Amino acid sequence: MECAVEAENLVKIYPGNVKAVDNVSFCIKRGEIYSLLGPNGAGKTTTVKMLSTLLKPTSGDARVLGHSIVKEPNKVRRIIGIVPQELTSDDEMTGWDNVYIQAKLYGYSRSEAEKRTREALEFMDLLDVAKRKVSTYSGGMRRRLEIAMSLVHQPEILYMDEPTLGLDVQSRRHLWNLITQLKKEGITILLTTHYMEEAESLSDRVAIIDHGRIIAEGTPAELTSKLGGERIHLIMKSNNEAEQLANRLSELGFNVKVFNETLVVTVSNAAKTIPELAPYLSNVIEVRITRPNLEEVFLELTGRRLRDEEPIDSFRYRVMTRRLRR
Amino acid sequence: MAGVVSSTLIIAWRDIKKWIGRRAVFVVSIITPLIWIAFFGKSMNIQGIFTSRVPENLPPQLQNLMQELFNQALLNAFGTTDYFTFFAAGMLAVFSLFQSMFSGVSVIFDKRLGYMDRLLVTPTPRTAIFLGKVGATLFRLSLLEILLFAAAVALGMNLKPDLSASDLLAAWIVIMLLSLGLSSAYTTLSFYAENQEVIFAVGNLVNLPLMFTSSALFPVQQMPSWLQAIAKVNPVTYAADLVRYHLVGKPINDYLFHISILAVVSLGLFIVGLALSVRWMNNR
Incomplete structure (x- = not known):
């Protein structure tokens, strides 16, 4: 079995002896959508940050298409794309500029960067609003712009951290369709979410994570059939x-x-x-x-519900919800 | 290496584009140097203090003599009888001091809003991120310093008669050197700071003392000796003296010493700042 992403005993201990990720191992197969499902603070974002070379693991390692996140971070960075939990696009610039800057950061020439910017915006249904300032975008458009920014270098692996956080039902469904299309393009996707429905309808396989540990793994059907x-x-x-x-x-x-x-x-x-x-x-x-659904599985395993709380960094969250409300 | 240059340019371009894109901020920052030089410079009318003290009931000869004495005193203190000219040259250095403080704020917001993470997951060389941030500040400052200078001349700053293009270039390099050091320091601080309040607190702590303990507003030789000692390690002093030398023609006793101190302090802050910032980016 070939793993696109293979985590081996990842551990992250933050200063103050906070164990955010506690010996996590998994294998994401090529071309699948793999979800980390768990409540806020379960260690999902920390895991993604380690896999994307932003954080150094306290111990353990992971291989992304064979490249170690610890020893070859620059090789890993070329093949992954990240859709962060936050909205990172710049309000006072156009959608086009936001994506173009991202393309230039991967070292493309001007004409190549322009071509890729156009393709990414087109794929995310944003080409007709590309020349508008981002401050005029709706919440769903902003989320799609984040994905366009992450696709501009055509990554083989895409990490999406709570991609539909704070969106209304309609925009959420639109985004789910787009994520399914990305999978059809052959992109391997790691999704973190605390929406049970999202994990259930999109994922090929799900890992349920709580207190920094994976407590169950399998296809949604496998997990629920146990109940x-x-x-x-x-x-x-x-x-x-x-x-x-x-x-x-x-x-x-x-x-x-x-x-x-x-x-x-x-x-x-x-x-x-x-x-x-x-x-x-x-x-x-x-x-x-x-x-039986994944919510029930989580309840069964932990005795708790998947809560819908504010993320840890409340400043980012407040800015984000303010932007999404427009 | 080519990667560093193009990445630096695109990162700086983003900051500049955002600066211009925020219309209100852009207009305010354009007006600021004009207000500073007009209000600040013209309110400190030191010549006026002296001239208005010559009693009018004295014989004209004595009046002239007194005026002569006052002028001599001004000349001794400021190297010119025209305080505004003395002050305007110093203000070019002080303006760099205050504007460099803001170079860090964009780093803090990039961090807090998640953009820094987005930048760091690209293969962008880490040095380019630091260089781009500092570079954007230097670009903005260049533009504003030119405006400040133009406003000073329009308001009556007396340039030296034999001012050449190379003098202007040298003055620009001096200001850029000072700004490089200061904005490197503030940018580095921003990588380590949790929120923007830290920058404002440090700015308040450091900026006014740096201004008053320099030769920007008053000549160093008029200060008490302990203050002179501080002024002599303050890079703003050297920048102000050098700018004054090139634009106004006020002589300095050891040019090479002045430029060396400024270069060593600024390049030192730049190199240490670069190393510390890259360290922050790589070790999280």
Whole structure:
């Protein structure tokens, strides 16, 4: 099996003994979309920063098309593209200028840089607004511009760090289509996200990451099939009540788990099971039925939900949300 | 090597383009040197202080003698009876001091908004990133210094009668040398600083003392000896004296010594700054 990106025991310890990434290994195959799914602060961004030569691993190494990120950073930089979490384009310049500068940074001649700028903008549906200042762009256009800036040197591998963070549903779907097209072009993609739906619909394989460690890996289908069938969530007033009901239901032979004040019953067919449960549901506030998805897998593995919190650097986040709201 | 040059140019071009693109900022920075020279220079009317002190009820001969004495005093202190001319030459150096402070701010914003990461994942030579930032500052400063100089001449700065093109070039090189050192220092500080407040705090701490302990506003020989000692290690002093020599014709006793001190301090700041900045970029 050929790996486009192969991480071997990556560790990153920040000053103050903060272990952001704790012995992470994985292999991204050529041409696939591989996702790191996990809550904020799980170590996704730190992993991507090491793979893109921005951060030196405390120990371990990774190979990108055979080149070591530690020993041959410049070779790695030529073949990767990065779509950062932040919006890095310059407001007071045009979309064209932003991409052109990026092309020039890879050392192309003027005419070659212009040709590549045009191609990248065209691919991202931005050619007709290329001469407008970025400050007039919508949130989705800004995200696409970030991708265009990262594609200008035609990288074989693209890292995308939370590419749809802060976007509305429509722009998000547009971007997903574009990411799928990139894969068709043969680009290997590493995606980090804390949106379960994003990981599920785009990825060939997913690694679930929490507290700097990979706790599960596989295709979305493989990961969810481990959970069995459908799940009935019974939301109670308190953890105490949930525990009590859980005891009764497990005596009746149900597969039950408690997360805080929520009770999760795994069954093969929820619609047919609910009438059976009905006599016990008098204290239940809400009933929810879910088919197995990655959110559930994460809950199962960690006992926590994939939270939707503010990223660590709140300044960048505030600037970004302000720009996206336009 | 070719990579360093073209990368430096594109990085500097981005900063310059952004500067011009922000219309309000651009207009304000163009007006600033004009305001400085007009308000600052014309408010310090030292000649006026002396001339208005000659009592009018004295015989004309005595009046002339007193005026002569005052002029001699001015000549001794400033090398000219015209303080504005003395001051304008010094202001060219002081302006570089204050403008260089801003060279670092773009680095801090590039870092905080994630652009620096985008730059660092390209194969761009690390030296080019530093050179591009400093280069953009020098370009901006060149433009503003020319405006400042033109405004000073328009407002009555008396240039030396035998001013040549090589004098103008030499004065420009002196200002650029000073700016190279100062903007290297501020740019390096910005790579290590967490936020822009650090730059403003250091600027406030350093800039005014550097201005007052130099010969930019007042001649060094009028200062108490302890202050003279400080003035003699202050690069702004050497830059101001050299500019004054070339543009106004105020003699300096040891030209070579002056230019050597300025060059050593500025190139030293530049080389140390470059090394420290590249170190920051490579070790994270």
